Amino acid sequence: MADTKERKLPAPVASPETQAYWDAAAQGKLLIRKCTSCGELHHYPRTICPFCFSDKTEWIEASGKGTIYSYSVMRRAPVPYAMAYVTLAEGPRMVTNIVDCDFDKLKCEQPVKVVFKPTEGNGPPLPMFTPA
Amino acid sequence: MSIKGKAYIAGIYEHPTRLAKDISLAQIHAQVAKGALEDAGLTKDDVDGYFCAGDAPGLGPMSMVEYMGLKPRHVDSTDTGGSSYLLHVAHAAEAIAMGKCKVALITLAGRPRAEGMATGTVPRSRGGTPTPDEPFEFPYGPTVVNMYAMCAMRHMHEFGTTSEQLAWIKVAASHHAQYNEHALLRDVVTVEDVVNSPMISDPLHRLDCCVITDGGGAIVVVAPEIAKSLKRPKVKLIGAGEFVKTQMGGKVDLTYSGARFSGATAFAEAGVKPSDMKYVSIYDSFTITVLMQLEDLGFCEKGKGGKLVADGNLISGTGKLPFNTDGGGLCSNHPANRGGLTKVLEAVRQLRGEAHPKVQVKNCDLALAHGTGGSLGLRHGSGTVILERE
Numbered sequence: 197m198a199d200t201k202e203r204k205l206p207a208p209v210a211s212p213e214t215q216a217y218w219d220a221a222a223q224g225k226l227l228i229r230k231c232t233s234c235g236e237l238h239h240y241p242r243t244i245c246p247f248c249f250s251d252k253t254e255w256i257e258a259s260g261k262g263t264i265y266s267y268s269v270m271r272r273a274p275v276p277y278a279m280a281y282v283t284l285a286e287g288p289r290m291v292t293n294i295v296d297c298d299f300d301k302l303k304c305e306q307p308v309k310v311v312f313k314p315t316e317g318n319g320p321p322l323p324m325f326t327p328a
Numbered sequence: 329m330s331i332k333g334k335a336y337i338a339g340i341y342e343h344p345t346r347l348a349k350d351i352s353l354a355q356i357h358a359q360v361a362k363g364a365l366e367d368a369g370l371t372k373d374d375v376d377g378y379f380c381a382g383d384a385p386g387l388g389p390m391s392m393v394e395y396m397g398l399k400p401r402h403v404d405s406t407d408t409g410g411s412s413y414l415l416h417v418a419h420a421a422e423a424i425a426m427g428k429c430k431v432a433l434i435t436l437a438g439r440p441r442a443e444g445m446a447t448g449t450v451p452r453s454r455g456g457t458p459t460p461d462e463p464f465e466f467p468y469g470p471t472v473v474n475m476y477a478m479c480a481m482r483h484m485h486e487f488g489t490t491s492e493q494l495a496w497i498k499v500a501a502s503h504h505a506q507y508n509e510h511a512l513l514r515d516v517v518t519v520e521d522v523v524n525s526p527m528i529s530d531p532l533h534r535l536d537c538c539v540i541t542d543g544g545g546a547i548v549v550v551a552p553e554i555a556k557s558l559k560r561p562k563v564k565l566i567g568a569g570e571f572v573k574t575q576m577g578g579k580v581d582l583t584y585s586g587a588r589f590s591g592a593t594a595f596a597e598a599g600v601k602p603s604d605m606k607y608v609s610i611y612d613s614f615t616i617t618v619l620m621q622l623e624d625l626g627f628c629e630k631g632k633g634g635k636l637v638a639d640g641n642l643i644s645g646t647g648k649l650p651f652n653t654d655g656g657g658l659c660s661n662h663p664a665n666r667g668g669l670t671k672v673l674e675a676v677r678q679l680r681g682e683a684h685p686k687v688q689v690k691n692c693d694l695a696l697a698h699g700t701g702g703s704l705g706l707r708h709g710s711g712t713v714i715l716e717r718e
Contacts (some may be wrong), residue, residue: 198552205467206453206466206467207468208463208464208467209458209462209463211458211460211463214459214463218463228578236573236577237578238577238578239458239577239578240461240463240464240466240578241579242460243466246576246577247577265482265580265582266478266479266482266485267474267478267481267530268474268477268478268480268481268483268529268530268531268532269529270449270469270471270473270474270529271526271527271528271529271530272449272473272492272526272528272529273449273469277469277473278471279468279471279475279478280478281470281478281580281582286581287578288577288578289578289579290464290577291465291468291470291575291580291582291706292468293403293465293468293469295537304481304482304485305485310602315467322467322468
């Protein structure tokens, strides 16, 4: 089983552009950015759409559901952890970790759901995923 | 306008060291510069263009220009990580074609081994103002190895690629490295050795990973009239391409690399195709890097790379596609954790007929060198050059 030892997570550094994302994470909500001009969702969040370059973007709340696109268990670490890309139900893929599970049973395309994990120094919590 | 035939590689040098405890970083840059200029039959005073990347100490090219006493009228410090030097070769040819310089010097050096750097297994923040991606990645622990490993994992999932197929890439490199007296690892290994070596980050084993070495290398790119005046065999640049591949705003696809685009550009400019290549230097930070780039460059259909690299097909003399005959990054050298420059060096040796006799490809008149810099699984810069012996 994973997480038998404590793994310390560095706090993400918020910027004026992304403060709302981290504030929402502290409330247990996963936000993604939507362009109201072309309709595309993107991640990581930007104020200018990386697809059509419109500045008409807004926050929407994700369902927190997704599937594992790919993963790798970092064995050579003081506390092994599972690096992953998760494809959100809404579409975008995000860099994350898979936690609270048996790493040896992970598979691509496995359904997962979001959980939030505390970071060092009372930083914003990180959205991670666990088998659904 | 094209760089085809507008520039030649006249001088190359690879530092023999793999552990530079008693040599400074600037000193290695200067030593390799001196070696490559001597190889070409040129002097420091002939240099009017200087190219370096982030491995050089100081801001851009300035500290090294001063240290070496250069007087360039053209400089370029393009940095795409380990592939930078492929881009430098192309940019040098562009500058030469435009009359901006005639003798371009490219240097690379690094001491990650002497400095005890945890190259592949520890997440690194760049410090200072975070890049826009950093808060969404760094806290999760991306390392060099686990991000490449995720590409391998997805490739296995979609195409059925196996660890044994990946292992053949290392096996082929080791067959070549046994003849390179400077290679860090000279023992021939088997598929079993690779798949039984410790798992670093699934599915990549220790022997799927490149070496960590100190050292460096240099390349001298010159105008055609300079090349004609020199005594060395003529190696002409006939095509080049570059590309930056990203996560595409959340539409990341880990199954292909920027080689798909840099390669297509280079082949189109050169007017040749993958099957024309007699030898290829392929960036080998990990076994998966080689497999994906070979597919993306067009040496086989996407997803069929496992079959292409298996059963010794990359071994010079017996295989159909001889690659990295110096032992590459997997066995010989990965100076500064940037393997692009040494890829060009072995391609030039092959075209000159100066590779080790045991690995020299017969009648080698067309070769390709390709690099991937940054992280295959996060964002990376691809560079391809196609070279012809004249």
